[in-house]
Amino acid sequence: MITNSQIERAAYDVMCKAAIDIPEDYLDGIKERAAAETGPLCCFVLQSMIDNYEAATTDRRPMCADTGLPRYYVKVGNDARFDGGFVGLERALRSATARATQDVPLRPNRVHPLWRTDHDNNVGINAPEIEWSFEPDVDWIEITTVHKGGLFGxxxxxxxxxxxxxxxxxxxxxxxxxxxxxxxxxxxxxxxxxxxxxxxxxxxxxxxxxxxxxxxxxxxxxxxxxxxxxxxxxxxxxxxxxxxxxxxxxxxxxxxxxxxxxxxxxxxxxxxxCLSSRRATARIHADGSTELRSDPQWFTPYMRRETVEWQPQAASSNKSG
Ligand code: SF4
Incomplete structure (x- = not known):
């Protein structure tokens, strides 16, 4: 049984990791673009970003002052058993967001759209967003956070x-x-x-x-x-x-x-x-142990399944009596 505190801890860890450590695949992609770039200002920006990612990791500080909008993607194994059900899971994610906002610290970007109320913790009505998916035949839970910048992009x-x-x-x-x-x-x-x-x-x-x-x-x-x-x-x-x-x-x-x-x-x-492509994933196993990674592996073959196992029957066999 996965406990509520294990879920909260994993969500907190990915919140912190996403804010600070640029994913390797994205860093490699930026280096590839920097090697091919000839525009002097672009070269300057790309090199500055690479320096900035390194400084963020070394100093354990966010790579961008703008937190963007932290959100979660949760994949739940069909055989996973966890404390508190889905309501408990959601509470843990909201609590981890508030705690990481204070500890990293993250800029508390979330405000009420009309009254601009700010709880200083990136939590509010319908925030952070949580999207769900499910996976057959496994008993783990995966929590991915994305700090999505580029408000207008x-x-x-x-x-x-x-x-x-x-x-x-x-x-x-x-x-x-x-x-x-x-x-x-x-x-x-x-x-x-x-x-x-x-x-x-x-x-x-x-x-x-x-x-x-x-x-x-x-x-x-x-x-x-x-x-x-x-x-x-x-x-x-x-x-x-x-x-x-x-x-x-x-x-x-x-x-x-x-x-x-x-x-x-x-x-x-x-x-x-954007340039701060922040994401991190934690897989919480049934025994409570956790692995962190930067590739969410969100789109599984199950998620991209095309149709149903059901097949239309011959008209005569559909008739009762
Ligand atoms: S778009 Fe991305 S890199 Fe630019 S300020 Fe926002 S979070 Fe930072």
């Missing part, structure tokens, strides 16, 4: 099926150029694209694609994987680079996630996970 468009791949590329470019020109997303970013679903799920998928897949990870559908690579190259060819300066390093990687959608449409969302 998100957009949505309803495309039509006839817009096709060209329409996807056009919206992708429109978005990156708008973000770059207005300095909205602290690039280079991991760009996540949601394709399909309903409007809300399209947004969820795009954000998860940006925040929950490691740099270099490819979608298991080979055609989608090819499109991810094409979009990455396209995004790095618009003449803008780090922080929107002249250069060629807007995109560290591009990830696409899809959901079945209405036959009349092809909704698309674009999300930028």
């Amino acid at each position: 998100t957009d949505y468009r309803m495309l039509f099926p006839a817009d096709g791949i060209d329409g996807i590329k056009r919206f992708f470019l429109d978005t990156l150029i708008a973000f770059g020109k207005r300095g909205l997303a602290c690039q280079p970013a991991i760009v996540g694209i949601g394709l399909g679903g309903s409007k809300d799920i399209c947004m969820v998928l795009g954000k998860q694609a940006a925040c929950l897949r490691a740099v270099g990870d490819r979608n298991p559908d080979p055609e989608i994987a090819k499109l991810e690579m094409e979009l990455k190259e396209l995004g790095n060819s618009i003449g803008m680079g780090a922080m929107g300066f002249v250069g060629s390093s807007m995109v560290v990687d591009c990830h696409i996630e899809v959901g079945f959608t209405h036959t009349g449409g092809m909704p698309m969302s674009v999300h930028c996970f």
Whole structure:
């Protein structure tokens, strides 16, 4: 049985780790962009960021003064047993957020949208967000936190099926150029694209694609994987680079996630996970032991399952009597 305090401790640990230690895959991606970059200002920004990540890890301080919006993604094994049920789990996540905000410290960004009430702990009505998924045949719980910066680095468009791949590329470019020109997303970013679903799920998928897949990870559908690579190259060819300066390093990687959608449409969302691509995951085993890592491994084959095991029966066998 996993206890409530083990859950709280794991959530606290990932909150602290995410704020301070840049994920290795993202750091490698930044170094790759820095090696290829020729724009002098972009080179300066990229090197400064690499120095900044090192200083944050050495000093055990946040890599960016802006905490962004800390949030959680929780994957619960179907055989997991834990104290306090799901309400206890949620309470532990909220408590860990408040404790980490005080201890790291994290900037208490969360306020009421109208009254600007700030509890100084990044907790409030509907905050932090918690998204859930489930995994068959395992007894662990995984808690991932993401500190999502880039407040304005998100957009949505309803495309039509006839817009096709060209329409996807056009919206992708429109978005990156708008973000770059207005300095909205602290690039280079991991760009996540949601394709399909309903409007809300399209947004969820795009954000998860940006925040929950490691740099270099490819979608298991080979055609989608090819499109991810094409979009990455396209995004790095618009003449803008780090922080929107002249250069060629807007995109560290591009990830696409899809959901079945209405036959009349092809909704698309674009999300930028910024220069401070903060994420960390803890797996809590049934005996309470915990492992930390930076790759959430969120999109399992089970999550991307396509249909049901149910098969239509012959019309005659459906009739009763
Ligand atoms: S967008 Fe990211 S890097 Fe830029 S200020 Fe916000 S958290 Fe920091």
